Amino acid sequence: MNNKLTEEIEILQRNAGMELKLSWDIHRWSMVLMIADHYLSIGNVKEARSWIQSIYQWVEPEMCNDMKAHSGDLNSWFNQQMEKSVSHEEALKFIRQLCPEIEKLRKEPLFNKEQMKLGVLFARNHLISAYRANFIDCDLKEFAQFMNLLSLVARESIDIELMMEDMLACNDQAEEWIKTEMGQQNEI
Numbered sequence: 386m387n388n389k390l391t392e393e394i395e396i397l398q399r400n401a402g403m404e405l406k407l408s409w410d411i412h413r414w415s416m417v418l419m420i421a422d423h424y425l426s427i428g429n430v431k432e433a434r435s436w437i438q439s440i441y442q443w444v445e446p447e448m449c450n451d452m453k454a455h456s457g458d459l460n461s462w463f464n465q466q467m468e469k470s471v472s473h474e475e476a477l478k479f480i481r482q483l484c485p486e487i488e489k490l491r492k493e494p495l496f497n498k499e500q501m502k503l504g505v506l507f508a509r510n511h512l513i514s515a516y517r518a519n520f521i522d523c524d525l526k527e528f529a530q531f532m533n534l535l536s537l538v539a540r541e542s543i544d545i546e547l548m549m550e551d552m553l554a555c556n557d558q559a560e561e562w563i564k565t566e567m568g569q570q571n572e573i
Contacts, residue, residue, distance in 0.1 A: 393484035400480070414440055509535040513562060529566040536560065 417436050424433035441449060455462035471479070481488045509532055515521050516528055 387486070390486045390490075393487045397480070397484060397487065410443060413443070505535055505538050525566055 417440055421433040421436040424430070424436065452459070452462060481491075512521065512535075513532060516523075521528065
């Protein structure tokens with residue numbers, strides 16, 4: 386793994402940790418506000434105020450001082466604080482720009498399906514040749530079933546039309562051999 390990718394993973398993990406902590410902070414603040422609202426609704430202002438003031442232990446002192454400095458127009462102060470908010474899509478765009486190596490990994494396929502299918506068929510066809518030359522010593526039916534399984538894996542990978550012509554010819558021969566051998570074993 387290159388250094389840039391390692392740095393980006395560290396950034397994402399740090400930010401994810403902060404966001405998880407923040408989500409718990411928001412949950413805590415929501416509960417405090419609900420409790421305070423409950424006490425206000427039953428006329429217990431003292432208890433409501435106590436719960437509301439408990440929030441200050443989790444708020445940066447500078448923010449409290451800034452709010453007090455703008456106490457003459459708290460609506461404007463609140464709106465000014467909210468100007469920096471971003472949507473989920475904007476946040477994703479920012480993170481993806483911050484971590485271009487991870488973004489490249491996210492966009493590229495994990496494997497090349499065409500190459501995988503060709504590789505599976507290539508290996509299967511060579512295993513059949515090795516079996517026919519007596520380099521593989523096992524029961525014919527088991528071997529044919531295993532080769533059939535490899536054929537299924539290849540078929541599920543991608544469309545057959547994407548394969549090269551010479552590979553198709555070899556593949557047809559292998560498919561025929563598998564069917565023949567499996568058929569002969571069923572007759573026994």
